[in-house]
Amino acid sequence: VILVVCLNPALDITHDVPAVDWTGVNRPSAVHARPGGKGLNVARTLRALGADVLVLGLAGGITGAGVAAALSEAGVPAAFTAIRGETRRTFTVVDGRGGGAALFNEAGPAVDEDEWAQFRVQYEKALAGSAAVVLSGSLPPELPDGTYAELIERAAAAGVPAVLDAHGAALGLGAAAGPAIVKPNLAELEALAGQALSAAGRADEAAVAGAAAALRAAGAGAVVATLGAQGLLAVTGDGDWAARPPAALAGNATGAGDAVTAGLAFGLVAGWPWERRLRHAVALGTAAAAAPVAGEFSDADYARGLDRVTVTRLAAR
Amino acid sequence: VILVVCLNPALDITHDVPAVDWTGVNRPSAVHARPGGKGLNVARTLRALGADVLVLGLAGGITGAGVAAALSEAGVPAAFTAIRGETRRTFTVVDGRGGGAALFNEAGPAVDEDEWAQFRVQYEKALAGSAAVVLSGSLPPELPDGTYAELIERAAAAGVPAVLDAHGAALGLGAAAGPAIVKPNLAELEALAGQALSAAGRADEAAVAGAAAALRAAGAGAVVATLGAQGLLAVTGDGDWAARPPAALAGNATGAGDAVTAGLAFGLVAGWPWERRLRHAVALGTAAAAAPVAGEFSDADYARGLDRVTVTRLAAR
Numbered sequence: 001v002i003l004v005v006c007l008n009p010a011l012d013i014t015h016d017v018p019a020v021d022w023t024g025v026n027r028p029s030a031v032h033a034r035p036g037g038k039g040l041n042v043a044r045t046l047r048a049l050g051a052d053v054l055v056l057g058l059a060g061g062i063t064g065a066g067v068a069a070a071l072s073e074a075g076v077p078a079a080f081t082a083i084r085g086e087t088r089r090t091f092t093v094v095d096g097r098g099g100g101a102a103l104f105n106e107a108g109p110a111v112d113e114d115e116w117a118q119f120r121v122q123y124e125k126a127l128a129g130s131a132a133v134v135l136s137g138s139l140p141p142e143l144p145d146g147t148y149a150e151l152i153e154r155a156a157a158a159g160v161p162a163v164l165d166a167h168g169a170a171l172g173l174g175a176a177a178g179p180a181i182v183k184p185n186l187a188e189l190e191a192l193a194g195q196a197l198s199a200a201g202r203a204d205e206a207a208v209a210g211a212a213a214a215l216r217a218a219g220a221g222a223v224v225a226t227l228g229a230q231g232l233l234a235v236t237g238d239g240d241w242a243a244r245p246p247a248a249l250a251g252n253a254t255g256a257g258d259a260v261t262a263g264l265a266f267g268l269v270a271g272w273p274w275e276r277r278l279r280h281a282v283a284l285g286t287a288a289a290a291a292p293v294a295g296e297f298s299d300a301d302y303a304r305g306l307d308r309v310t311v312t313r314l315a316a317r
Numbered sequence: 318v319i320l321v322v323c324l325n326p327a328l329d330i331t332h333d334v335p336a337v338d339w340t341g342v343n344r345p346s347a348v349h350a351r352p353g354g355k356g357l358n359v360a361r362t363l364r365a366l367g368a369d370v371l372v373l374g375l376a377g378g379i380t381g382a383g384v385a386a387a388l389s390e391a392g393v394p395a396a397f398t399a400i401r402g403e404t405r406r407t408f409t410v411v412d413g414r415g416g417g418a419a420l421f422n423e424a425g426p427a428v429d430e431d432e433w434a435q436f437r438v439q440y441e442k443a444l445a446g447s448a449a450v451v452l453s454g455s456l457p458p459e460l461p462d463g464t465y466a467e468l469i470e471r472a473a474a475a476g477v478p479a480v481l482d483a484h485g486a487a488l489g490l491g492a493a494a495g496p497a498i499v500k501p502n503l504a505e506l507e508a509l510a511g512q513a514l515s516a517a518g519r520a521d522e523a524a525v526a527g528a529a530a531a532l533r534a535a536g537a538g539a540v541v542a543t544l545g546a547q548g549l550l551a552v553t554g555d556g557d558w559a560a561r562p563p564a565a566l567a568g569n570a571t572g573a574g575d576a577v578t579a580g581l582a583f584g585l586v587a588g589w590p591w592e593r594r595l596r597h598a599v600a601l602g603t604a605a606a607a608a609p610v611a612g613e614f615s616d617a618d619y620a621r622g623l624d625r626v627t628v629t630r631l632a633a634r
Binding site: 013015017022025033069100103106107 | 330332334337338339340341342343344345348350379380382383386387403406408410417418419420421422423424
């Protein structure tokens with residue numbers, strides 16, 4: 001089983017409005033409501049790959065019940081720890097005129113010490129039978145930055161490798177706790193490095209490799225940076241690698257990043273060498289970017305992508 | 318017991334956003350989620366007046382469960398008929414800069430014939446023990462315009478007087494079915510009359526009285542028009558009345574109209590003469606307009622208003 005920890009899941013609500021009146025009353029022509037949050041996208045992708053998955057996390061209130069019900073309907077096993085706070089919603093208004101969108105993201109519920117202690121008990125129990133754990137997405141506002149680091153240490157103590165997709169202090173502290181793989185995107189890596197790693201809209205791959213190597217030196221087993229259309233740059237115990245998609249990644253960037261995380265976790269558990277892990281991760285990311293909804297992809301896109309990804313071992317830095 | 322029929326309840330979600338970026342990502346500073354729909358506002362107001370209330374209606378999905386749970390928490394008894402469709406949400410974004418707001422109102426769920434038949438059974442059972450029934454708010458999109466008329470006829474057959482607050486064809490057909498009281502606002506009455514009944518932002522009270530009399534002649538026992546700051550104009554079996562609030566009604570117009578409906582139903586059941594019914598209805602409407610949330614009012618505002626409402630019997634038309 002691959003554990004997927006989603007501490008701050010969401011109900012993602014989208015309204016398609018033919019021509020938005022931002023100062024008045026609108027009647028959406030279509031309404032979508034789906035379980036969201038990066039961890040749930042990862043879990044759905046892993047499930048679609050055929051992996052055994054168990055989602056753990058915190059969910060509360062009617063919105064939390066809605067997320068759990070929708071996951072169950074989608075065939076993704078989940079065992080959320082119940083909290084008194086209300087699971088967050090995200091609300092997206094898509095303007096039919098130009099395709100522009102406004103997003104309104106609730107922060108997430110309060111979590112008290114008892115609830116967190118209950119989660120930790122569930123987490124430790126679940127670790128016992130797990131091949132890997134994926135920690136992905138934002139933290140509820142009141143959980144400390146060291147939360148992922150704590151969960152990675154407990155996984156390490158249980159001999160379970162961790163894959164971390166986070167940002168800011170949670171990423172920095174988490175990487176230092178020794179996860180098998182950390183997957184920052186360019187902006188997250190730049191924020192952590194405290195400097196730009198790109199110019200004129202292109203990542204400077206030497207600079208990215210340097211920042212990734214620093215993050216690896218801090219404690220991560222490997223660092224895989226997602227660079228949009230430039231694909232992945234991986235700094236691993238088996239050297240540095242670049243994995244490039246066949247064409248420009250267009251579309252759903254969030255979905256693409258979460259699919260890469262899922263591909264990396266799947267390859268880790270399968271024991272694949274880095275060349276193969278990265279090939280599958282890029283093909284999945286490309287297929288997910290083309291899908292309308294994060295957490296989904298077409299098998300045909302995925303299969304087609306596998307042959308067309310270029311994976312290169314980079315010269316020693 | 319006063320039955321309150323709310324066929325298209327809602328979960329009203331409000332995001333307060335300090336300075337909205339209508340093209341990007343926003344983090345609300347405050348989030349509110351409340352049961353909504355005009356019928357529920359009426360029910361909460363009746364409950365606050367001390368009336369025995371039972372809400373009937375249609376509710377489905379997670380949002381429907383949320384509405385039912387929130388009503389139960391608020392101490393308002395409800396027995397919704399379960400439907401397969403998902404109860405609607407309304408979403409309001411309040412821009413902290415200017416107080417402007419954008420509203421996104423989902424239309425409401427599909428209702429099939431079996432579900433409607435089940436509702437009718439529940440409705441007829443509940444009619445047996447009821448003193449009055451209030452029918453208020455929009456219909457789910459697939460229910461026919463004659464829906465309220467059908468429910469009013471069944472109430473009449475059971476000897477239960479009906480109070481109707483609807484618009485468009487549902488209002489016209491409903492009034493013809495013989496409710497005790499119909500409560501249109503100015504815009505609804507104008508739409509039904511097919512002509513303007515106001516000029517320069519003020520209702521033409523003689524014209525309103527004419528349109529109300531026509532609606533009464535069509536079958537309603539009494540017609541009470543809400544005219545904003547001008548208060549109420551009532552055409553009843555005991556003559557025509559004007560009831561004026563002490564000062565301009567500012568604030569929540571939806572909440573004010575629903576409070577007037579609740580006040581009229583309360584007075585009907587209590588057997589009050591029209592002078593007293595209208596005085597209480599205006600005082601409630603004024604108090605509700607001043608409250609931040611529809612369906613709520615301050616007892617002090619209500620009590621203060623009672624002494625300050627002016628109710629006048631109008632000369633025969």
